[in-house]
Amino acid sequence: MTPxxxxxxxxxxxxxxxxxxxxxxxxxxxxxxTPTGDFFVRNHGDVPEVDxxxxxxxxAGAVERPLALSLADLARFPRRxxxxxxxxxxxxxxxxxxxxxxxxxxPWGLEAVSTARWxxxxxxxxxxxxxxxxxARHAALAGLDETERHGHRFHFGxxxxxxxxxxxxxxxxxxxxxxxxxxxxxxxxxxxxxxxIGARSVKWLASIRLQAEPSDNYFxxxxxxxxxxxxxxxxxVWEEGAMLGELPVNSIVTAPxxxxxxxxxxxxVEGLALAGGGRDVARVEVSADGGRTWRVARLGERRExxxxxxxxxxxxxxxxxxxxxxxxxxxxxxxxxxxLEQVWNFKGYMNNAWHRVAVEVG
Amino acid sequence: MTPxxxxxxxxxxxxxxxxxxxxxxxxxxxxxxTPTGDFFVRNHGDVPEVDxxxxxxxxAGAVERPLALSLADLARFPRRxxxxxxxxxxxxxxxxxxxxxxxxxxPWGLEAVSTARWxxxxxxxxxxxxxxxxxARHAALAGLDETERHGHRFHFGxxxxxxxxxxxxxxxxxxxxxxxxxxxxxxxxxxxxxxxIGARSVKWLASIRLQAEPSDNYFxxxxxxxxxxxxxxxxxVWEEGAMLGELPVNSIVTAPxxxxxxxxxxxxVEGLALAGGGRDVARVEVSADGGRTWRVARLGERRExxxxxxxxxxxxxxxxxxxxxxxxxxxxxxxxxxxLEQVWNFKGYMNNAWHRVAVEVG
Numbered sequence: 001m002t003p004x005x006x007x008x009x010x011x012x013x014x015x016x017x018x019x020x021x022x023x024x025x026x027x028x029x030x031x032x033x034t035p036t037g038d039f040f041v042r043n044h045g046d047v048p049e050v051d052x053x054x055x056x057x058x059x060a061g062a063v064e065r066p067l068a069l070s071l072a073d074l075a076r077f078p079r080r081x082x083x084x085x086x087x088x089x090x091x092x093x094x095x096x097x098x099x100x101x102x103x104x105x106x107p108w109g110l111e112a113v114s115t116a117r118w119x120x121x122x123x124x125x126x127x128x129x130x131x132x133x134x135x136a137r138h139a140a141l142a143g144l145d146e147t148e149r150h151g152h153r154f155h156f157g158x159x160x161x162x163x164x165x166x167x168x169x170x171x172x173x174x175x176x177x178x179x180x181x182x183x184x185x186x187x188x189x190x191x192x193x194x195x196x197i198g199a200r201s202v203k204w205l206a207s208i209r210l211q212a213e214p215s216d217n218y219f220x221x222x223x224x225x226x227x228x229x230x231x232x233x234x235x236x237v238w239e240e241g242a243m244l245g246e247l248p249v250n251s252i253v254t255a256p257x258x259x260x261x262x263x264x265x266x267x268x269v270e271g272l273a274l275a276g277g278g279r280d281v282a283r284v285e286v287s288a289d290g291g292r293t294w295r296v297a298r299l300g301e302r303r304e305x306x307x308x309x310x311x312x313x314x315x316x317x318x319x320x321x322x323x324x325x326x327x328x329x330x331x332x333x334x335x336x337x338x339x340l341e342q343v344w345n346f347k348g349y350m351n352n353a354w355h356r357v358a359v360e361v362g
Numbered sequence: 363m364t365p366x367x368x369x370x371x372x373x374x375x376x377x378x379x380x381x382x383x384x385x386x387x388x389x390x391x392x393x394x395x396t397p398t399g400d401f402f403v404r405n406h407g408d409v410p411e412v413d414x415x416x417x418x419x420x421x422a423g424a425v426e427r428p429l430a431l432s433l434a435d436l437a438r439f440p441r442r443x444x445x446x447x448x449x450x451x452x453x454x455x456x457x458x459x460x461x462x463x464x465x466x467x468x469p470w471g472l473e474a475v476s477t478a479r480w481x482x483x484x485x486x487x488x489x490x491x492x493x494x495x496x497x498a499r500h501a502a503l504a505g506l507d508e509t510e511r512h513g514h515r516f517h518f519g520x521x522x523x524x525x526x527x528x529x530x531x532x533x534x535x536x537x538x539x540x541x542x543x544x545x546x547x548x549x550x551x552x553x554x555x556x557x558x559i560g561a562r563s564v565k566w567l568a569s570i571r572l573q574a575e576p577s578d579n580y581f582x583x584x585x586x587x588x589x590x591x592x593x594x595x596x597x598x599v600w601e602e603g604a605m606l607g608e609l610p611v612n613s614i615v616t617a618p619x620x621x622x623x624x625x626x627x628x629x630x631v632e633g634l635a636l637a638g639g640g641r642d643v644a645r646v647e648v649s650a651d652g653g654r655t656w657r658v659a660r661l662g663e664r665r666e667x668x669x670x671x672x673x674x675x676x677x678x679x680x681x682x683x684x685x686x687x688x689x690x691x692x693x694x695x696x697x698x699x700x701x702l703e704q705v706w707n708f709k710g711y712m713n714n715a716w717h718r719v720a721v722e723v724g
Contacts, residue, residue, distance in 0.1 A: 226644070226691075226695050228645065228647060228656060228658055229656065230655065230656055230657075240658065242644035242645060242691070242693060242695075244695065245693055245694065246641070246693065246694035246695075247694060247695075248694050248695045248696040249696065276694045276696075277641075277694055279608070279639075282588070282604035283590065283604060285590060293592065294590060294591065294592055295592075296590055296602065329588075329604070331604060331607055331608065332607065332608035332609060332610050332638045332639055333588050333604075333606065333608075333609075333610045333705075333711070333712035333714070334610040334611065334638075334696050334714075335699060335704060335705075337697060337699055337700065338699065338700060338701070338704065339700070342697060342700065343697075349695070350695035352695070352696075
């Protein structure tokens with residue numbers, strides 16, 4: 001299969017092969033549920049061709065009853081739905097790149113975050129059928145897509161701790177926004193892990209292995225680790241990096257765009273906020289002076305536990321240059337750090353510094 | 363009953379009546395479990411005299427079977443234990459007070475945080491016996507201690523959402539560190555809500571009411587709300603403040619003390635870190651130059667899910683003045699804000715700004 005995979009014409013394509021793309025800011029609030037044609041794509045390999053008839057999901061490792069489930073077998077489990085925002089750990093990397101180059105990583109702007117209604121079956125129900133044994137602590141996941149690193153070719157994978165794997169919101173999804181899951185989003189089967197970095201929502205999922213330790217897949221063992229700001233590619237000790245999991249609280253301005261020229265008077269500022277790990281967004285604050293003074297934005301209702309919240313604020317701005325800034329707070333009184341310096345890491349993950357947008361008025 | 367309630371002689375007493383006190387920094391790491399004589403006390407009223415024979419815990423509201431349980435009735439539920447750190451929402455208020463006065467609130471230093479092994483029964487088991495009905499969304503809690511605000515005398519109280527009330531870590535505690543719960547810590551019965559602000563761990567707990575809304579007790583409805591930095595006592599809209607719940611990630615230097623004069627050479631810096639809501643501490647970073655450059659501290663093992671972690675770092679410091687700074691990261695890549703300005707709120711809650719300690723070497 002080849003791009004553009006039915007993506008909306010306005011889609012920002014960061015990379016053709018593997019295909020990596022997402023919606024431009026002006027389409028990010030098209031609807032509370034991101035239209036499937038806009039939903040961001042983060043792939044590490046080509047979209048695999050999967051024979052739905054022959055497809056089997058293997059459940060193995062520390063289980064009483066290893067399983068090899070066809071799609072028909074999976075369809076016999078109770079049907080579940082969850083509305084969840086997925087966000088790539090590398091979202092907003094572009095801002096870090098402007099500070100210092102980050103080689104070999106995609107320079108995501110704001111677009112690697114989207115929300116969909118997922119349907120399928122609960123991973124917990126399938127794991128219950130397999131019967132986890134006492135040694136099971138992590139669910140190691142592997143997809144059918146292939147990638148290459150340092151001369152080795154292997155399947156994309158990763159893992160989540162067993163307690164998250166057993167949580168009711170984690171789905172083996174076959175549907176997206178009321179239609180069958182498209183190939184570019186992981187058909188015939190993807191995991192959806194609400195509240196966690198997108199990398200754990202493994203697409204083209206074909207293997208689940210319960211085990212005592214996290215997956216030794218490259219994307220768990222080496223990539224998707226968070227290092228301190230003073231660590232660089234040259235002085236890294238991989239074990240010192242923390243494996244990424246839940247997302248931190250984050251927020252962005254989707255309108256106006258950076259560099260916009262606006263007429264003087266009322267300016268409607270709008271954007272998104274997202275709290276990680278099932279927490280709620282408690283408050284969104286907007287500054288029109290680079291972060292010196294703040295006002296509370298109008299926060300849209302919490303429609304779904306695992307999804308983003310929209311916010312907006314009308315500001316009256318005099319002529320001149322203004323730096324609009326947004327920061328959100330989660331319900332644990334946790335907010336975003338002011339400076340890129342604090343969140344800097346040489347892989348460019350988890351940028352949740354205050355989001356700044358410079359505009360010109362008048 | 364009257365102070366000092368068997369407290370360690372070094373205890374810092376912030377207020378005699380009601381009694382409010384905690385351990386000085388040099389005793390905060392006396393052991394992984396805070397000795398009961400050191401454990402901080404945050405009381406809003408006098409310690410009530412409770413007749414253990416006559417005592418009943420009422421469970422009422424949206425339940426199938428209202429209960430009035432004696433201590434003997436409670437002892438028939440399965441015995442549970444949890445090691446949990448409790449922290450007052452007002453801990454580290456002193457640093458905020460130095461920036462701007464905060465009237466009518468205790469100027470806690472670092473001492474309103476402690477860890478104990480709690481024993482008792484699971485609140486979930488007791489609620490299951492009562493049978494929550496479909497309307498139940500919050501567990502409203504009330505203690506036997508009395509306080510006065512604005513001319514009204516009432517019992518201390520608050521609430522937690524039902525999903526937290528049903529979580530296995532939430533205990534109705536009758537024991538602390540292997541001994542009966544002392545009166546000043548809530549005997550005969552206190553709730554222990556790990557990962558949440560201390561105020562929800564209601565002492566002398568006598569009433570649990572399941573209901574659709576949070577408690578309308580003053581300490582839920584009015585106090586323990588987090589307001590933006592620009593809100594002051596004069597312009598407050600209570601509903602705009604977010605009710606506090608889970609704790610944010612936080613860390614402090616316990617040694618050396620602020621203002622210490624140290625000999626030149628190796629300095630051992632040590633302290634505590636705590637992640638809220640069951641999250642883990644992923645990393646602790648220490649700066650010896652006010653936050654310009656950072657080093658990773660040695661983090662003690664995660665001995666208990668709901669407890670703090672100790673950390674330490676040996677630094678070689680040349681003669682002169684140094685500002686030691688600590689900041690922790692939780693496992694959702696969430697860290698502490700650099701400045702008190704960001705966490706400022708006129709009630710002085712939830713200060714988790716970088717902790718700074720100025721020392722003089724040589």
